[in-house]
Each structure stands twice: as C-alpha cells, then as structure tokens.
Amino acid sequence: MSLENDAHASGARGIDRSPRRDLTDPRRAIEVEDLEAGLKEPVFENLAIPEALGPVTVTVDDHKIKRFAFTQDDYDPWTLDASPFGGRRIGHACLLGNDLLQLFTLVYAGSKTVGFHTEEQMWFDSPVFLGERVTLEGAYVEAYERRGQGYVVMEARATGEDGRSIVRHRGVEILRTVPGAVAGRGEGTPDRKVTGEVPADARIVARVDGDVREGDVLASMDKTFTAEQAAVFSRIGEYVRNIHNDLAIARAGRLRVPIVQGQQQVGFLGQYLTAAFGRDFFTSGWLRVKFVNTLEVFEPIRATALVTKVERVPEGVRVDVDLWIRRLCDGKLTTVGWGSCTVKA
Template identity: 80%
Template sequence: MTTRDVTLPGKTDGSVAEPLPWRDLTDPRRAVDTDDLEAGLKEPIFENLEIPEKLGPVTIVVDDHKIKRFAFTQDDFNPWTLDSSPFDGRRIGHACILGNDLLQLFTLNYAGSKTVGFHTEEQMWFDSPVYLGERVTLSGTYVEAYERRGQGYVVMEANAVGEDGRSIIRHRGVEILRTVPGALAGRGSGTPDRKVSGELPPDARTVESLGRDSRPGDVLAPLDKTITMEQAAVFSRLGEYVRNVHNDLAIARHGKLRIPIVQGQQQVGVLGEYLTRGFGSHWFTGGWMRVKFLNTLEVFEPFRLTALVTGVETGAEGTKIELEVWIRRLCDGKLTAVGWASCTVAN
C-alpha cells in the first residue's frame, strides 16, 4: 500500500503515528530526493503484460485540494462538493473524482510517462458518494489482453472502497497500451447489438432533469463545454510530473497530434457532471454508464454533451431510466464518444 512517509502531527506520547495517505497515486514531493520517479517500473508495452496482474492496492485521501482541483479541471463547481450535499449535509467529491485514479492504477507497475495509449472504452458503476477527508482504497487487476487489427488491448477491472468497506465506484476499462493516437479516428460507434447514432427524433422534448415523469424520446438539455490546456494538463497528472499526450506539446506531436488532446477519462468526468444534473443524488447511488471513444478531442475545442431517453421502466425499487449519450465536437460535428447510461430514481 502506497503512503507518504510522514506522520500525523501532534504526537507527544512517543507513539508511532500512522502514515498519512497522499491525495494522488504517487507523492510528487519524492522528487526532492529521487532522481528517477519511474525507476523500476515496466515499460508499458503489450509484451510486458501479465494476466492476471494485480494493480495496487493504494490508499489516497479525498481532501479539500483534491475536490477543488477536480472542480477546476472539469469547470464543475457543484455546491454539493464545495459546501453541503443531500447526503446528511456532508461535502462530497464529484461523481467521477476517483475515475482517473482507477484508470491510472497501471502506473504503479508501468512507467506512465512512457505510455502513448488510447482509451477505447470506459464503464463505471456508482454505488455511493465519497466524503471530504475520507481515505479511500483503490485496487485493480488486469484481467484480459488480446490483439485486434494490429493493436494490443488490455482490460482492467478496479474499484474504490471507503473507510467503512462500502463500495464507492467500480470501473472496467479497455485500453490500447501503446499506439499512435493521431492515427486513430472514426472508430465504431456501437456494439453488435446496439448502436448510438447521435441523432435526435424530430419530436424530442427537452427536459432539465430526469425522473419518474420521463418518457422515451426526451432529451436532457445539452451541456456545452471547452477543456483548456491548463485543465487537461492538471487532470492528466502534471502535478505528479507524469508527461503524456494530454499535458505535453512535444509528446503530443510525437504521437502525430497537432496539440494535446483531452483525456477520454476527463470527458467521462464531464458526462458525470451532466448526468448528476439529470438524475440528482440518485446518480451517486445507482448510476451506470458505458462509453466508447471514437475520435480525439483537442484542448480548447468546444464540444456538446447530449442524452436521449431510450427506456423508462417502473418497478418496486423505483423508475429505471435508460439513455443513449454522446459527445460531439462543435467545430466539425464529429462524435468523440458515445455510450449508454442508466439510473433508478425513487417513484
């Protein structure tokens, strides 16, 4: 388990204090007396994979800085995260605040700054909110690896568990471990049984929230966003001295990109904001989404999120609402991500 090598203040009885967890996967203060922050880590190539391979566990703390930093990177200043929430009035982290920590667990074993990959699919289950000051344990496993169309894919399953042992969020991600991001575009936009077109029915009703009165064909009021270079760089671990196509111009151009691109997981975080607006507190305790990434999204490039209600089913546990979701670049109309989401709300 990774912790920073400091002790709790105020110990005067001579006892040994428990080390404090840092807010990130790694503690950047190691750079003071460590020359190579990635020494001993494997090169992130398909041939070095071990299946199954444990990733973590690592304990981090969701402190005030982590919450405010995520709010900046997403431009999402939800008052539940900065003041009080519907969960006993306590401050909570954003729905996807731990998403990138889970995705990046592989960098505990592999050199993150040597990774030039492509996130192809993300799936998340939201079980409970994370609270300000809470210590969270993250762990994952590489469960599958395969080759397709000349690319090497790896599948990770991971979860975040709270101090009391409850599940906060579960993650399943698919990644091309090493590729040329600029050469990947126009990927398939569905699964064998489902396809997201990104088109709206002509009689669509636009709604501001989703609930028991929702009906198929409703459209959640779209959300427009732009992620700046500063936001992308901070989200993509610049503060831990990790360099990649999201926070470094030279590395982006080496990957055949004009400028850095927004991480797929950062787009997932914006979807988390959007669906929190739609479902409210229900999203934190019963939300699910599965997202596929199709095209790159450059920093400073405006984009729009849209969600279409495709199913409404009322049962004993509440009303389950199913959606198609997508993200579209506003400059040329191309989709960067498509997917599906669902949540059950009280009747």
C-alpha cells in the same frame, strides 16, 4: 540565507509524510531522482494476465475536490458546501475515475505510455465524502490483439473506509500505439449503434423524475477543456508527461496539440448526468462509453442524451439513455455510449 543554504535546508527537511491525495506521491521528488525507476515498459509484450494493480490509499481532501472541480469546470455546491447526503461535502461522481484508470502506473512507467483509451464503464454505488481515506485496487484481467493493436482490460474498485463500494471501473485500452492513427475508427458497437440524432418532436427535459418518458432528450450541456485543465487532470502535478499535457509528446503521436483524456470526458458526462438525475446518480448510476474520435484542447463540445427506456422497478423508475459528446467545430462525435439510473419514487 543563500540559495545554496536554502536548497540544503529544503533537502534536510525531507518529504512531508502527511496522507497523500495523489495516486503516486510527487513529494518523493525531493529525495528520489527517477520517480519511475523499476517500473515496467508499458508495452503489450510485458503484460501479465492476471496482474494486480494496487492496493493504494488516497485521501479525498479539500484540494483533491477543488482540483477536480477546476479540471472539469464543475463547481457543484454539493462538493464545495453541503450535499443531500447528511449535509456532508462529497466528491464529484467521477472524482476517482482517473485514479482507478491510472492504477497501472503503479507497475508501468506512466511517462512512457502512449496509449489510447477505447472504452470506459463505471458503476456508481455511493458518494465519497470529504476527508475520507479510500482504497483503490484493480487488476489487468484480459489481453487480446485486434486489427494490429494490443488491447488490455482492467477492472478496479474504490472502497470507502467502512468497506462500502464507492465506484467500480472497467476500462479497455490500447497500451501503446500512435493515437493520431487509430482515432475515428467507427462509432458503432455490437450492442446498439448510438447515432447522436435527436427526434424532431422530442421533449427536452432538464431533470429526470417519475414523469420521464421514452423519447425525451436531456437538455444539452456545453463545455471547453483548456490546455491547463487537461494538463492538471492528466497528472502534470505528479510529474507524469503524456499526450494530454505535453506538446512534444502529443506531436510525436501524430497529434497537432495535446488531446483531452477520454476519462476527462467521462467526468463531463458524470456532471451532465448528475445534473439530470440528482443524488440518485451517486447510488445507482451506470455508464458505458466508447471513445471514437480525439478531442483537442480548446475544442468546444456538447453532451446530449436520449431516453431509450423507462421501466418501473421496486426501487422506483429505471431510466436508460443513449448519450454522446459532439465536437461543435465539425459536428463529429468524440464519445458515444449508454447510461442508466434508478430514480427513487
């Protein structure tokens, strides 16, 4: 068959109509010229508050789990084989985080977005299982201006087939900016400053259990995100182009090379806290982080957490931590925040 005939036959076949795993279906490119036609320009002036985002349904199939495992370099056997949840395979704790964050691209053109994710908050209510069809839905709920930048707040949720909450998200983002000009504006928050300092006499613990005490430090975890991992995480497979997967767009944003999404760093923290808290993190975990410096692809980083409070509750032991990610090349923090989990007695 000639190339011309082969191309014609491919077009005649049309789109595979099987359930999709992606937020937007890249298979539409077979029949659609402009995948972002009709979507709004992602600028502050175009916001509508409140503005519904979704719902959309995605399937957590084997490929979706393995793709996330590659982007995070996180091959947890619970996600690839059997988990403590009835022996069934589950997705990583933060598997659906970027889907929720990116819900806005159902309304706004994702490839025209040059934003900056400033804050992320996630609540983990239950694991998601292999083969499950999940409904994602959210809304822009607030918009404001500060220091010459326009911010927007999104709240969203992933719901399982049986109606249970899997994970909830609240994110803050500058909708359009020059990323290289706004990063590194500070590491404090009105809640409590996270210093990234470890007490000299701190006890290092690998796992959190009922014997944990205030002042303990969770054993650190190191990671390096490659350009390939960042590109796949940031939706290159859906033909979305941005400062995380395209060198030219990154440099137009005054960046030397693509930077790692804040949400990809959240996935790293999800891996780190899952290792510390185990299965309990999937049902009672919480984290809130702020992104304070950019992270370039190929830059080594280290995640660390300090136990700040241990409290006996009816369900077991609630443990609060300060946590942070540090660039190992220069010692600067990229992400700071807080987390908690209730360890069952």
